[in-house]
Amino acid sequence: MRVVSGIQPTGNLHLGNYLGAIRQWVALQDSMAAGDECLFFLADLHALTVAIDPKELAGNTVEMAAVLIASGIDPDRSILFNQARVTAHSELAWILNGTARVGWLNRMTQWKDKAGKNREGASVGLFAYPVLQAADVLLYNATHVPVGEDQKQHLELARDIATKFNGDFGVDLFTLPLPLVSKAAPRIMSLRDGSAKMSKSDPSDASRINLIDGDDVIVQKLKKAKSDADVLPETVDGLAERPEARNLVTIYAALADQSAESVLGEFAGKGFGAFKPALADIAVATLGPIRDRMTALLEDRAAIGAVLENGASRARALAAPTLRAAQAAVGL
Numbered sequence: 001m002r003v004v005s006g007i008q009p010t011g012n013l014h015l016g017n018y019l020g021a022i023r024q025w026v027a028l029q030d031s032m033a034a035g036d037e038c039l040f041f042l043a044d045l046h047a048l049t050v051a052i053d054p055k056e057l058a059g060n061t062v063e064m065a066a067v068l069i070a071s072g073i074d075p076d077r078s079i080l081f082n083q084a085r086v087t088a089h090s091e092l093a094w095i096l097n098g099t100a101r102v103g104w105l106n107r108m109t110q111w112k113d114k115a116g117k118n119r120e121g122a123s124v125g126l127f128a129y130p131v132l133q134a135a136d137v138l139l140y141n142a143t144h145v146p147v148g149e150d151q152k153q154h155l156e157l158a159r160d161i162a163t164k165f166n167g168d169f170g171v172d173l174f175t176l177p178l179p180l181v182s183k184a185a186p187r188i189m190s191l192r193d194g195s196a197k198m199s200k201s202d203p204s205d206a207s208r209i210n211l212i213d214g215d216d217v218i219v220q221k222l223k224k225a226k227s228d229a230d231v232l233p234e235t236v237d238g239l240a241e242r243p244e245a246r247n248l249v250t251i252y253a254a255l256a257d258q259s260a261e262s263v264l265g266e267f268a269g270k271g272f273g274a275f276k277p278a279l280a281d282i283a284v285a286t287l288g289p290i291r292d293r294m295t296a297l298l299e300d301r302a303a304i305g306a307v308l309e310n311g312a313s314r315a316r317a318l319a320a321p322t323l324r325a326a327q328a329a330v331g332l
C-alpha cells in the first residue's frame with residue numbers, strides 16, 4: 001500500500017484545518033502497516049493556480065511543514081516534501097497534458113465552481129490543476145489516495161488519464177489508484193456564527209482558534225464562543241436547531257476522540273457554564289503541546305528546510321523510474 005496526499009501550504013492555520021485535515025493525515029500515517037508508506041507533500045505548485053503572494057508562499061510552506069511535524073507527522077516514517085522540489089511532478093504533468101482531454105477537464109465541478117463566471121480570466125493552471133494532481137499520484141504508483149467528497153471526481157479523472165495513457169502507448173505503466181475513504185472529517189464552524197465555516201479568511205479573529213494562539217487566548221475565545229442558554233440534550237437530535245451548541249460539542253468530541261453521543265452522555269443536563277471550561281481544558285491540553293513544538297521548530301527554519309529536502313530526495317528516487325518510463329513511452 002502506498003498512499004499519496006497533498007495539501008496546499010497556507011498561513012494562519014486554525015483548529016478547523018487541524019481537525020479537518022492535518023489530524024487525518026496523522027491518523028493515516030499511524031494506521032500504516034509495516035511495508036506500507038505515505039507520501040505527504042505541500043502542494044506549492046498547486047498554490048500558483050490562484051493569486052499568491054510570492055513573499056508569503058515559501059514561509060507558508062515551512063510553517064505548514066512545522067505544523068505537520070508538530071502534529072505527529074514523522075518525517076522518518078512518512079516522506080514529507082514540497083512539490084516544487086521534485087520537478088518530476090511538473091514534467092509528468094506536461095506529458096499527461098497530451099493525454100487528458102479538454103472535455104474531461106471542462107466537466108470538473110471544482111473548475112466550474114472556482115472559475116465561476118470568469119472562465120476567460122481564470123489561469124490555465126486552474127483549469128489544468130487536476131492533471132497535475134493526476135501526475136502527483138501516478139508518479140509514485142500510489143495504490144490509495146485519501147479523498148473527500150470534493151476530490152472524488154479528480155481521482156476518477158486520474159484513473160481515466162492513466163487508463164488512456166497505458167492504452168494509447170501500449171504500456172502497463174501507471175497503477176490505477178483507489179480512493180481511501182477514512183472516517184469523515186468533522187466540519188468545524190465559526191465560534192461567532194454557527195452557520196459559517198471556521199476559516200482563516202473570517203475577519204473576526206475571535207471566530208477561530210489559531211494553532212499559534214496561547215493557552216489563555218484559547219480559553220478566552222472558548223469562553224466567549226457563541227452558545228445558548230439551554231442545557232445540553234441527551235441525544236444529538238436535540239442539537240439539530242442549535243448550531244452553536246452543536247459546533248462546541250463537535251469540537252469537544254473531535255479533540256477527545258469520542259463520539260458526540262458519548263460527550264452528551266457526560267454533559268447532558270449541564271449548561272455551557274459547565275461545558276465550556278471542560279472544553280477549554282481539553283483544547284489547551286491538545287493544542288498547547290502542538291503549538292509549543294511548532295514554535296520550537298520554527299526557531300530553526302533552515303532545519304525544517306533540510307527535513308523537506310531530505311523528503312524531496314527520497315521522493316525523487318521513487319519518481320525517477322516512472323518519469324523515465326513515461327518519457328520513453330511517448331518517445332522522449
Ligand code: ADP
Nearest residue numbers: 010016017020021186187188197198199200201
Ligand atoms: P480556510 O477555509 O481557512 O481557507 P483551507 O481552504 O486552506 O482553509 O483548507 C485547508 C484544509 O483544511 C482543507 O483540507 C480543508 O478541508 C480543511 N478545513 C479548512 N477549514 C475547515 C473547517 N472549518 N472544518 C474542517 N476542515 C477545514
Ligand code: NA
Nearest residue numbers: 010199200201
Ligand atoms: Na478556503
